[in-house]
Structures are given as C-alpha cells and as structure tokens.
Amino acid sequence: MTAQTATPRSLPRPTQPALLPPVAREARYGFTTQQVHAGADTGPVGHGDRVAPIHVSAGFRFEDPDTAAARFSGEADGFVYSRIANPTTAALERRLAALEGGADALVVGSGQAAITTALLGLLQSGDHLLASDHLYEGSRGLFSENFARFGIEVDFVEDHADPAAWRRLLRPTTRALFAESLSNPRNEVLDVAAVAGVAHAHGVPLVVDNTLATPYLLRPLEHGADVVVHSASKFLSGHGTALGGVVVVGRGFDWGAHDDGGAPRFPQLSEPSAVLGGRSWADLHGERCYAEHARHHVAARFGPVLSPFNAFLVQQGVETLSLRMAQHCRSAALLAAWLERHPAVERVDHASLASSPSHQRARRYLPRGSGAVLAVTLRGGAPAARRFIGALELFSHMTHLGDVRSLVVHPASTTHAHRTEAERERAGVHPGTVRLSVGIEDVEDLQADLRRALDAA
Structure with a gap:
C-alpha cells in the first residue's frame, strides 16, 4: 500500500503548530x-x-x-x-x-x-x-x-x-x-x-x-x-x-x-x-x-x-482582502448610482441601490458594502453592448471577476450563451446586459472610462 494510491485506514492530519491560537x-x-x-x-x-x-x-x-x-x-x-x-x-x-x-x-x-x-x-x-x-x-x-x-x-x-x-x-x-x-x-x-x-x-x-x-x-x-x-x-x-x-x-x-x-x-x-x-x-x-x-x-x-x-x-x-474589498464596494456603489441615472442605461442591478429587490437584505447582511459585481443593461440591446465594451479602455474584456483591475463581459453571448432565452430573462441577463467587476482604480477614472463607452454605445 502506498500513500499515492491508497486511502489510509488512518486519517493523517496536517500538522497543527503547537503555538497556534485556536x-x-x-x-x-x-x-x-x-x-x-x-x-x-x-x-x-x-x-x-x-x-x-x-x-x-x-x-x-x-x-x-x-x-x-x-x-x-x-x-x-x-x-x-x-x-x-x-x-x-x-x-x-x-x-x-x-x-x-x-x-x-x-x-x-x-x-x-x-x-x-x-x-x-x-x-x-x-x-x-x-x-x-x-x-x-x-x-x-x-x-x-x-x-x-x-x-x-x-x-x-x-x-x-x-x-x-x-x-x-x-x-x-x-x-x-x-x-x-x-x-x-x-x-x-x-x-x-x-x-x-x-x-x-x-x-x-x-x-x-x-x-x-x-x-x-x-x-x-x-x-x-x-x-x-x-x-x-x-x-x-x-x-x-x-x-x-x-x-x-x-x-x-x-x-x-x-x-x-x-x-x-x-x-x-x-x-x-x-x-x-x-x-x-x-x-x-x-x-x-x-x-x-x-x-x-x-x-x-x-x-x-x-x-x-x-x-x-x-x-x-488574503492579507489585503479587507482593504481591497472596501475600495471595491465603495467604487461599485458610486458607479451603480451614477449609471442608474444615465439616459443610455435601462437598468442597474446592485444591492446598494434602493431600486434593488435585495436592498433591504443588503442592509441586514452586508453593512460593509454590497460587493463589486453589477449588471448594467443598456437601452440599445446587444449592438449597444458590443459598442460599449469595444470603447472601454480601463475595463479589461474577459470572463473573470474579483481582480484589482476592473473587468467587463457580455453574459448573453459568453457565460449564459447556452441558456434558453427564457432562462436568461429569469437570470436578468438581457441582450444589452454587461457584467462589470469593479476594481480598485480611482473611481473618477473608471467613471470617465464608462462615460466614453456609454457615449459610443
């Protein structure tokens, strides 16, 4: 019997340091x-x-x-x-x-x-x-x-x-x-x-x-x-x-x-x-x-x-998690509120907004912030989303989130492409929806980048 191939009758535990506080x-x-x-x-x-x-x-x-x-x-x-x-x-x-x-x-x-x-x-x-x-x-x-x-x-x-x-x-x-x-x-x-x-x-x-x-x-x-x-x-x-x-x-x-x-x-x-x-x-x-x-x-x-x-x-x-999350959440909430008022935007999904069906739950469960990921639905549908993403400079176009860098993706044609139209609608993924993962850049720079992209859309 070798350790590589067999599950030991034992359950060897990782060593716990003698001075580790519980x-x-x-x-x-x-x-x-x-x-x-x-x-x-x-x-x-x-x-x-x-x-x-x-x-x-x-x-x-x-x-x-x-x-x-x-x-x-x-x-x-x-x-x-x-x-x-x-x-x-x-x-x-x-x-x-x-x-x-x-x-x-x-x-x-x-x-x-x-x-x-x-x-x-x-x-x-x-x-x-x-x-x-x-x-x-x-x-x-x-x-x-x-x-x-x-x-x-x-x-x-x-x-x-x-x-x-x-x-x-x-x-x-x-x-x-x-x-x-x-x-x-x-x-x-x-x-x-x-x-x-x-x-x-x-x-x-x-x-x-x-x-x-x-x-x-x-x-x-x-x-x-x-x-x-x-x-x-x-x-x-x-x-x-x-x-x-x-x-x-x-x-x-x-x-x-x-x-x-x-x-x-x-x-x-x-x-x-x-x-x-x-x-x-x-x-x-x-x-x-x-x-x-x-x-x-x-x-x-x-x-x-x-x-x-x-x-x-x-x-x-992990050692900088709280510092990054505070900046992520602060910027995401500011941008969500600004985007919701923009005439090119049909809907913004972020629990920090009073319009969100999750707003009261966010007040209960998330006093430090509502996270860095938001869904933004543009009035012009898929063509507007395509122009919007193409005009962004600071937001990287990729299927990832949680980065110090701001990221953007079009869910309907990527992450949710294999769902039916009805399933996408239920998930809040419309042809004009883009997902933003807000990074830790200066929020003024991110706002300027989004403004240029919305003008292009």
Missing part, C-alpha cells in the same frame, strides 16, 4: 488583524518563518517506521503526501477557517473543485440537490449535467428570496440546499438565515457559495449556513494570478441524523466502513467527520490538488 481565541481580533495573523505557523514546521514558505514537495519523510505507522493509523499528526495536505496549503486552510468563523477548511485546485468536493461529500446516487436558480453558470451545468450522470437529481428554485419556494421543492431524498450569498451577475442577496431554517427543518445542511461577498462582507456560518465554498481565484486572491478553491465547514450540524423512517441521512459518514476498519467517519471524528470525509475520501480520491505555489499566492492576496 479560532475561538483569534476571534477576539478584528478582521484585518486576522487576515494577516490568523493561523500563522509558529511551530516547528515553519521554523518561525514570518511569511508562510512554499513547500514544493510531493511527499514527506518519516523519521522512522513507527512514525509512519502512527501517521497512517491516525495516532500522530503530520504530513504524508501533498495530495492530502501540505504545510503551505494547511497554513492557508487555517487562515480561511478563522476568517469565515469555521471549524475546519480544505483548499483545492479551483472554485469549481470546491463546490464539487463539498457536495460529493454529501450526495450519492439517488439523492436530491435543491439549488437556487440564480447561480454561476459553471455551477448550474455541474449540477444539471455532471451530477445527473452520477444519479443525483437537482431542482432549481426560481424565487430564491421566498422560503416557501424552497420548501415546495423539498423531497424526502433532498440532502443539501445550495445557493450563492451574492448572485452572479445580478448581485442578489441571499436571505441566509431563512434558507438555513428551511434546510434545518428538513434535517439537511445549507451550502453557500460566498465568492462574491467574501468573509469580509458576510460570514454565512454566523447566519445558519453549514458549509461555505469559495472560488479563491477571485477576491480572496484578488490579483488574477492563481486558481484555487476552499471548503469551510461550520459547527453544530448533526451529520449522524436519521430521516423520519429511521435511515441515516448521510450513511457515508455514519455507517461502518471497511476502509476504516469497521468504524465510521463519525466514530472517528465526531463533529469533524464531514470535513475529514471530504478531505480524505473525496478530494484525495478525485485529486483536485491546490499547488503550494498557488496557495502562497492566495494567502498573499
């Missing part, structure tokens, strides 16, 4: 202090390095056969193989868990990998996933096409602001609810507490994609969510240089719960496993069983590994 202690600090210091490696692995070093090693040496056996039996902490854990990625996991207020975190190779890992830790053939209809297109395609091939059924809730709409689509086989805290591209705010209440009344977890909000604007776990995922490639990294994803697991959900018929809702976590010598993940890890199962049985098996170099880049970005 998340509960770190919570006494402000967010910006935590984004710089939380989870810092002060123990023997890092040798006191002020900046987490890049550990570019596929595997890790054992001091002796007893140490190797102890790590594989779960009796000792330590690193085994970078597909499971690496000191650089572990440092990033500790920091992101602290920033989201979670009990544990797992970083993977992309945001799409984070969603896949999180949900495949919960779902199996015959199960049902209930998701918001207002999703990133990659997530929607993953659920409706790829998960369908695994025998997982999915329904999409059109009115995700209405808890009753979620309840109507629940099934006995529903095993998770999924939504975005801020939707892409319409900037709609999820009522996290209300949807979490629906999920918990049915005995299942709520998984929230918090990419567009980031933990600086919203921590869904504090409002009842059970699992949070991010595309770390976006605002967490912030510079458009690295792909990455993270799964953060909260506290308190009963992973060993049974349904009304007495069957376990998550047998993969609560029933004995031959891989674990007849024990279950819940027996071994209690409240942390889902996080351990996702790490060792999903991510390690499917292999969406985050490279240590990308983990380093993401961690560098």
